[in-house]
Amino acid sequence: MKTAHRNQRLTLLVLRDAQHSVKQFHLSKPLMIAVPAAAVLSIAGLIVSLQIQSAQTISNLEQQLTLKSLEALKMEVTVSDKDEAIERLNKAIIQLSGEAEETKAQMERVQQLEQQLQQFIEKHGSLSSTPTSSASDEGQLHVGGEFIAVHENEMLNLASDIRDDFEEMQQLLSQLERHIPRTLDQAQETQERREGLPSLWPTESRRLTSSFGYRSDPFTGRSAYHAGIDIAGKVGDPIYAAGSGKVTAAERSGARGLYIVIKHPNGLETWYMHLNKLSVSVGDQVAQGEIIGQLGSTGRSTGPHLHFQVVKNDETVDPMRYVQ
Numbered sequence: 608m609k610t611a612h613r614n615q616r617l618t619l620l621v622l623r624d625a626q627h628s629v630k631q632f633h634l635s636k637p638l639m640i641a642v643p644a645a646a647v648l649s650i651a652g653l654i655v656s657l658q659i660q661s662a663q664t665i666s667n668l669e670q671q672l673t674l675k676s677l678e679a680l681k682m683e684v685t686v687s688d689k690d691e692a693i694e695r696l697n698k699a700i701i702q703l704s705g706e707a708e709e710t711k712a713q714m715e716r717v718q719q720l721e722q723q724l725q726q727f728i729e730k731h732g733s734l735s736s737t738p739t740s741s742a743s744d745e746g747q748l749h750v751g752g753e754f755i756a757v758h759e760n761e762m763l764n765l766a767s768d769i770r771d772d773f774e775e776m777q778q779l780l781s782q783l784e785r786h787i788p789r790t791l792d793q794a795q796e797t798q799e800r801r802e803g804l805p806s807l808w809p810t811e812s813r814r815l816t817s818s819f820g821y822r823s824d825p826f827t828g829r830s831a832y833h834a835g836i837d838i839a840g841k842v843g844d845p846i847y848a849a850g851s852g853k854v855t856a857a858e859r860s861g862a863r864g865l866y867i868v869i870k871h872p873n874g875l876e877t878w879y880m881h882l883n884k885l886s887v888s889v890g891d892q893v894a895q896g897e898i899i900g901q902l903g904s905t906g907r908s909t910g911p912h913l914h915f916q917v918v919k920n921d922e923t924v925d926p927m928r929y930v931q
C-alpha cells in the first residue's frame with residue numbers, strides 16, 4: 608500500500624497481486640483521523656469527567672458509557688476496513704447521542720421533581736407523594752422515515768453536540784448534588800415535625816367511653832367539662848406515645864393517678880392518665896409509637912381506661928382533631 612499527500616487529501620493505492628487491478632481510494636485526511644479520534648476522545652473525556660459526579664444515576668450512566676467506549680475502541684482495533692469502522696463508530700455516536708438526550712431529559716425530570724418536592728415542603732410543610740411526570744416512550748417503538756446518508760462533518764458536529772449535552776448534564780448533576788441534600792434535610796425536618804404531631808392512637812383498644820367536652824360526671828352525675836377522651840381497655844394494655852417528644856411529667860397525683868405528659872413541637876402536649884405502670888421518666892425523649900406505660904385504673908377512675916388529652920398552648924383541645 609502506498610499513500611500520496613496532495614491538497615490535504617489522502618489517496619490510498621491498494622496493490623495486491625498481479626491478477627488484481629490497483630484500487631484507489633480518495634479520503635480526506637483530517638476527517639479520516641478526526642472523526643474516530645474526536646468521537647473516542649469525547650466519549651473517553653465524558654467518562655472521566657462523569658466519574659467525578661456522584662450517586663447512582665451517574666454510576667449507571669458510567670457503566671453504559673464504559674461499554675460504549677470499549678465497543679468503539681474494540682471496533683477500531685479489530686476492523687481493518689476503515690470505512691466500515693467509521694460507519695460503525697458513527698452509529699455508536701448516534702446511539703450515544705440518543706442516550707445522552709434521553710438521560711438529559713431524565714435528569715431534567717428529576718430536577719423538576721426535586722423542585723416540586725421543595726415547593727411542596729415550603730407550601731404544606733408536610734410530605735406526601737408527588738405526581739411524577741411520565742415520559743412517553745412510544746417514539747422508541749414506532750420509527751421510520753426515509754434514509755438520509757450521514758456525512759462525516761455531521762458526525763463531528765454530532766460528537767460535539769453530545770459533549771455539550773454531557774456538559775449540561777454535569778451542570779445539572781452538580782446542581783442536584785447541592786440541592787438534594789438540602790431538600791432531604793428539609794424533608795427530614797418536616798418528617799420530624801409530623802412525627803411530633805400527636806396523630807397516633809395511644810392504645811390497643813378503640814372503645815371510646817367518653818368524648819371531649821361537656822358531659823355528666825360519672826361520679827356526681829352533675830354536668831362537667833371533660834378535658835380529654837376516655838378509651839376503655841384492659842389493665843396492662845400498652846400505652847403508646849401519640850407523637851415524638853419529651854416527657855415533662857411521669858408521676859402519681861390524686862385524681863390523675865399515674866400519669867404522663869409529653870411535650871411535642873408547636874406548643875402541643877399529650878396527657879395520659881389513670882395508668883397502671885409508667886415506663887418513662889421525666890426528661891426522656893420518646894418516639895412516636897414508643898410504649899410509655901400500661902393502661903390502668905388509678906386515680907379518679909371507675910374502671911380500666913386511658914384518659915387521653917391534648918393541650919395546645921395551655922388549652923385543652925379535642926384529641927379527635929389529632930389522633931387517627
Ligand SMILES: [Zn+2]
Pocket residue numbers: 817833835836837913914915
Ligand atoms: Zn377522662
